Amino acid sequence: MIGYLIGLPLFGAAFLLLGGRRTNKWGHLLATGLSASSFALGLKLFNDMLALPTEDRAMHQKLFSWIQVGGFNVDAGLLLDQLSICFVLLITGVGTLIHIYSIAYMSHDLDRRRFFAYLNLFISAMLLLVLGDSYLNLYVGWEGVGLASYLLIGFWNQKPAYATAAKKAFVMNRVGDMGLSFAIMISFVTFGAVSFSEIEKHAHHASTAALTAIGIMLLIAATGKSAQFPLQAWLGDAMAGPTPVSALIHAATMVTAGVYLITRSNFIFDLAPNAQTAVAVVGAITLLFGALVGTAKDDIKKALAASTMSQIGYMILGAGLGPAGYAFAIMHLLTHGFFKAGMFLGAGSVMHGMNDEVNMRKYGALRKFMPITAITFGLGYLAIIGVPPFAGFYSKDKLIEVALNAGGAKGYLLGGAALVGAAITAFYMSRVVILTFFSNKRWDDNAHPHESPILMWLPMAILAIGSVTSGFLFTNGDALQNWLAPVVASHAEHAEHSELLPPMTVSVIALTLVAIGVAIAVFKYRAESNPNTPENVSIFTRIARKDLMQDAFNEAVFMRPGQALTKSLVVVDESIIDGAVSGIGSAAVGSGQMLRKLQTGFVRSYAALMLVGIALLLLAIWVVTQ
């Protein structure tokens, strides 16, 4: 039953890719239908789960025996529990909406069938990622989504810059994937198993050092896939893909795989406090990093991408705070899935009406021309900056609260970062909204902004409803927290609980900071004359525009030395290793040339040689026998 969740979209991808041009006419409908049926199946499974008592809810299904080497057995198995069903519903639900949106968005694209095939491939790989019952199964899905992401970022690969962006994303993801493969290797050495249940059972007996090593490796994997510091540089360029891809893969689902990985591995992180702290620190750094980059981007999609990075930073921060934070990290992940996907689709809708213009400085006053887009985008905006009662308020506020309550200096630093991040988020998101929908009109004369067709605005509207209501639904009676409790239950010996500030105070502080951020943005960009081109700006803005020099840093620290290393290795290879091998060859040839001279073809010289030889032989015998 669970297998069909993955199988349906996988079948769609295979069918559309193998079917070729014959499926052009109706391929997108098939893909959307399969994604929707996967969603329906997910809903049914969720419904079944609700009917069961808590301890029976996790469903395990063995597909086949995958690897059997000596004492090492890995089954290809699927695990559907309270955590994975959240992801299943998010992936297939948002995925189906984005399939529907793409029917209209990609209607003029000649390669629409291929696009839908890749989307289906992504859905099935992502489902495999969240449904795998062992790290090895998860790894297959992990690589599958990487492949789908690569294919979709480079979907318009006729533009070299887009193809390069796809390659960049792929290569940076490989760095993270290396971390995951190391984590699998270490856990195999430590536990002799790679399945979640086995490792969870034996985690108590493992040494802290081994657990910390696994944790750090998993963190590296998460930073790669989730665009976290220091492997964040690819996400901005990944916006080269079509906008539905940015919404589905690079906002709602794939980039949150890191959060899933860490939450799923809670039994490791809870026993490795150092690794857990590292997770929280990475999250805090990234949430500020992404927020700062977001303040300076003029490209609407890149601003949203920076925002995604920052929001996932919040989730990683939450996941790094231990049992107190897992549920809220997942909650923020789900609400973020709604509002960020909605806003990306809104951005796509704006681009659709503006001749694919992405520069926000060439928008302005669009609310009159695309009211539905403006409203749905605005609801997403209110959700992301955390205005009550929208979804982001519940999830982000809880994360800030948990961070502040982490205790000691850690609590002040992490909580402070989360609060500052909230203020910056309010600023840059207000900037996006004001520059796009309010302010003065700055677009070219040949742009004719118009509202998008219903196939596009309907998904946006549904996602907007989600971003309004989901937060309340999840927190009402601690619904999500209780739902996830069996999966992320505390594994630590003692769960310390301290409260730095009462929740109410935290909310008030956060809202005040948000209000300040919004006020600054309104004050700065409300002016009727926002310049069309970036004005003379401070050095800080210029650095932020360049993604805080992350590419320059990577180039100077990793790429150039890496190239120098490979070049020197080539030199060593060619001179020393090749030299030794071909030296032996030419030595043999040379000595052959010399010996060849002895073979003259003259009988007399042979005879003379023989004579000399015999004479020497006799002499030797004589000397020896004397």
Added chain:
Amino acid sequence: MNPINYLYVASILFTIGAIGVVLRRNAIVVFMCVELMLNAANLAFVTFARINGNLEGQIVAFFTMVIAACEVVIGLAIIVTIYRSRRSASVDDASLLSR
């Protein structure tokens, strides 16, 4: 007469033969020098038989003569054939190896 003197003669003959094989170009002369060396060896065998007072050396000398006769038959046949094909009896001309 001391039999050792025969050995001196044999070694002188052998040396002359060897020098002839190495230095002369005409195949017939080289061939005759080879015969000379064989005969020097024969003389040495016979002399040793005489010195030791037994017959082994004498018998070996007969064998050598038979072998020398066979060798002459084959060797002369080869020389004549080479001469017919190359119009030369020089051993140096019979080299086919390139330099």
